[in-house]
Amino acid sequence: MSKDDKILKEFTSKEYEHGWSVDFDVDQAPKGLNEEVIRLISSKKDEPSWLLEWRLDAFETFKKMKEPSWSNLNIPKIDLQDISYYSAPKKKKMLKSIDEVDPELIKTFEKLGISLQEQKRLSGVAVDAVIDSVSIGTTFKDKLGELGIIFCSFSEAVKEHPELVKKHLGKVIPAKDNYFACLNSAVFSDGSFCYIPKGVRCPMELSTYFRINASNTGQFERTLIVADEGSYVSYLEGCTAPMRDENQLHAAVVEIHAEKDAEVKYSTVQNWYPGDKDGKGGIYNFVTKRGICNGNNSKISWTQVETGSAITWKYPSCILKGDNSVGEFYSVAVTNNYQQADTGTKMIHIGKNTKSKIISKGISAGFSQNSYRGHVNVLKRASNSRNFSQCDSLLLGNNCGAHTFPYIDIENKSSMVEHEATTSKIGEDQIFYCLQRGIDEENAIALIVNGYAKEVLKQLPMEFSVEAQKLLSLTLEGSVG
Amino acid sequence: MLEIKNLHASIDDTKILKGLNLNVNAGEVHAIMGPNGSGKSTLASVIAGREDYEVTDGEINFSGNELSDLGPDERAREGIFLAFQYPVEIPGVSTTNFMKTAVNQIRESKGEKPLDAVAFLKLMKEKMKLVNIKQELLSRSINEGFSGGEKKRNEIFQMAMLDPKLSILDETDSGLDIDALKIVSNGVNALRNKDNATVVVTHYQRLLDYIVPDYVHVLMDGRIVKSGDKTLALELEEKGYDWIKVKN
Numbered sequence: 165m166s167k168d169d170k171i172l173k174e175f176t177s178k179e180y181e182h183g184w185s186v187d188f189d190v191d192q193a194p195k196g197l198n199e200e201v202i203r204l205i206s207s208k209k210d211e212p213s214w215l216l217e218w219r220l221d222a223f224e225t226f227k228k229m230k231e232p233s234w235s236n237l238n239i240p241k242i243d244l245q246d247i248s249y250y251s252a253p254k255k256k257k258m259l260k261s262i263d264e265v266d267p268e269l270i271k272t273f274e275k276l277g278i279s280l281q282e283q284k285r286l287s288g289v290a291v292d293a294v295i296d297s298v299s300i301g302t303t304f305k306d307k308l309g310e311l312g313i314i315f316c317s318f319s320e321a322v323k324e325h326p327e328l329v330k331k332h333l334g335k336v337i338p339a340k341d342n343y344f345a346c347l348n349s350a351v352f353s354d355g356s357f358c359y360i361p362k363g364v365r366c367p368m369e370l371s372t373y374f375r376i377n378a379s380n381t382g383q384f385e386r387t388l389i390v391a392d393e394g395s396y397v398s399y400l401e402g403c404t405a406p407m408r409d410e411n412q413l414h415a416a417v418v419e420i421h422a423e424k425d426a427e428v429k430y431s432t433v434q435n436w437y438p439g440d441k442d443g444k445g446g447i448y449n450f451v452t453k454r455g456i457c458n459g460n461n462s463k464i465s466w467t468q469v470e471t472g473s474a475i476t477w478k479y480p481s482c483i484l485k486g487d488n489s490v491g492e493f494y495s496v497a498v499t500n501n502y503q504q505a506d507t508g509t510k511m512i513h514i515g516k517n518t519k520s521k522i523i524s525k526g527i528s529a530g531f532s533q534n535s536y537r538g539h540v541n542v543l544k545r546a547s548n549s550r551n552f553s554q555c556d557s558l559l560l561g562n563n564c565g566a567h568t569f570p571y572i573d574i575e576n577k578s579s580m581v582e583h584e585a586t587t588s589k590i591g592e593d594q595i596f597y598c599l600q601r602g603i604d605e606e607n608a609i610a611l612i613v614n615g616y617a618k619e620v621l622k623q624l625p626m627e628f629s630v631e632a633q634k635l636l637s638l639t640l641e642g643s644v645g
Numbered sequence: 646m647l648e649i650k651n652l653h654a655s656i657d658d659t660k661i662l663k664g665l666n667l668n669v670n671a672g673e674v675h676a677i678m679g680p681n682g683s684g685k686s687t688l689a690s691v692i693a694g695r696e697d698y699e700v701t702d703g704e705i706n707f708s709g710n711e712l713s714d715l716g717p718d719e720r721a722r723e724g725i726f727l728a729f730q731y732p733v734e735i736p737g738v739s740t741t742n743f744m745k746t747a748v749n750q751i752r753e754s755k756g757e758k759p760l761d762a763v764a765f766l767k768l769m770k771e772k773m774k775l776v777n778i779k780q781e782l783l784s785r786s787i788n789e790g791f792s793g794g795e796k797k798r799n800e801i802f803q804m805a806m807l808d809p810k811l812s813i814l815d816e817t818d819s820g821l822d823i824d825a826l827k828i829v830s831n832g833v834n835a836l837r838n839k840d841n842a843t844v845v846v847t848h849y850q851r852l853l854d855y856i857v858p859d860y861v862h863v864l865m866d867g868r869i870v871k872s873g874d875k876t877l878a879l880e881l882e883e884k885g886y887d888w889i890k891v892k893n
Binding site for chain 1: 693694695696697716717718721722726727729732733734735736737742743744746747750751754786803807
């Protein structure tokens with residue numbers, strides 16, 4: 165038996181840390197996808213009629229759509245009628261403040277290391293916590309309110325700031341954009357909304373924490389971020405789910421608007437339950453994320469660390485419409501056991517002197533498949549545009565796969581596009597070098613992998629970066645020798 | 646300190662070491678010389694516990710422990726250090742980070758608390774002087790884009806940081822110009838004391854002008870065929886390895 169085989173045989177992956185679930189009373193819609201369910205969701209949320217119409221319109225389109233088949237993923241048939249599209253922890257009345265949130269829910273988030281008690285928080289991170297389908301509380305609201313920053317659940321934004329929502333909803337990702345975005349548009353239940361007014365630099369990290377708890381439910385949240393002229397915000401997203409044998413569907417949409425001179429930094433650490441070591445269970449993660457640099461000199465930067473989910477299908481993209489606008493995509497995607505990831509980005513250069521940068525680091529272990537898919541499109545009037553792409557793949561073991569699918573369309577002669585790609589294996593030489601210095605195998609792999617992903621990890625805010633490094637090591641624990 | 650008895654080792658079923666004996670005591674410097682392919686680097690790797698090599702017979706004792714039961718990381722924590730002939734690149738990992746991980750894991754294995762940032766930096770500063778190495782180099786990805794001399798100096802820097810009982814220098818002189826050779830040798834000499842030992846594996850006598858050995862052994866076809874004091878190295882330099890072959 166070769167060394168690699170031996171190691172794979174000995175493979176014991178660390179148990180998923182967030183695999184517990186909590187029992188609290190839930191209000192759950194019956195299984196099935198139909199107009200009634202959509203009307204039910206909309207009425208549960210007291211939505212205005214324009215939003216219900218928007219949902220129903222999306223649903224009409226959705227009925228005619230087919231699941232996309234172009235990805236390098238083996239997606240089992242998902243029975244959309246076997247899913248409940250709405251699940252919410254029961255609450256007896258409208259909550260006036262976070263202090264009225266069910267203590268059981270607060271405990272749930274504390275277990276995840278997220279405190280919703282504002283006064284206890286030392287670091288300046290404002291959190292919007294979403295369980296199953298609804299936002300259960302947002303911290304630091306008042307403090308942010310003083311600056312004119314709106315940070316609340318999506319449902320609340322629909323009630324309190326309908327004009328802002330109506331103006332921006334579905335403008336970057338139209339309801340009909342793609343199969344999963346369209347499904348989300350019809351059935352989305354909640355999510356986060358954020359508006360940064362002109363010239364305001366948001367003084368703290370804003371964060372949404374998603375947690376799937378109920379079984380047999382899908383999670384379809386929607387995030388909308390609007391950064392007005394000259395503003396700045398750094399936004400974090402984290403997610404976990406219980407360990408369940410069946411697969412659960414997560415189809416989210418994130419839209420970002422950056423006006424003139426505005427900058428939005430969006431960081432994700434995705435840790436949905438990946439399934440067990442035989443590939444049983446896990447979240448199917450189909451996410452559409454897109455931002456538009458609408459005004460001149462604006463900037464949108466996506467950073468993602470993808471370690472979870474049985475299937476990941478995700479391409480955070482930038483439409484660089486304003487002149488001199490900048491789009492960035494930094495990604496580390498790790499797959500182990502039987503996980504599959506098809507992830508990357510699209511950079512659409514429309515404005516003059518627009519710049520984009522793509523740094524993608526794939527790490528595959530076990531029997532997993534990891535694909536980078538990217539599209540760089542420079543349109544006719546985007547003179548002097550620049551793109552730099554670097555796509556690296558790291559393989560651990562002999563049974564996994566790494567794939568790169570770069571698409572490049574250039575319609576402007578004065579633009580410059582660079583693409584670099586490498587594929588490597590963790591060398592036995594590197595591991596022996598570490599071992600010889602007294603570092604054990606697990607630490608050696610953690611060190612090498614974190615070194616490999618450093619360029620991306622350093623883009624994350626400090627606390628997140630430490631978290632992400634630990635997560636990378638855990639995901640790969642026991643996968644090489 | 647190190648006691649090797651009748652050591653046989655092979656790689657991919659090719660026998661390389663064929664009954665090697667060697668004793669190294671604390672405070673001593675031993676030089677292992679021999680022609681290409683005689684098994685010098687294999688010996689260094691086998692002592693360090695590289696898994697590509699299979700020990701088919703014999704034993705290695707180190708400070709009273711039979712080494713065959715210990716993995717390479719455990720051997721390192723027992724105080725065995727190998728200065729690599731070809732130091733390995735690890736992109737994105739600085740020497741500082743590499744050493745911090747190593748030093749603290751070794752401390753942990755001894756039940757000691759990890760060094761805090763200030764204490765670690767102080768230790769680094771002190772050891773940097775020994776091999777005349779700059780902070781800037783230690784902040785870069787380890788060995789990536791280093792010159793030959795920088796790589797070898799970095800190895801000796803790591804040796805100084807880890808303060809091993811037994812240091813094995815595998816062809817440390819290869820690829821070094823005379824100035825770099827002096828710096829590296831001065832570092833090694835400064836680290837010598839009565840409690841540690843050094844095994845210098847080399848092809849040429851040149852290095853032994855700077856790191857003066859107590860014993861010189863000639864390794865040929867997997868066995869030590871001749872041992873002597875430092876004059877043996879000079880004699881070899883003059884007469885070549887054939888001189889011993891003929892005598893045997």
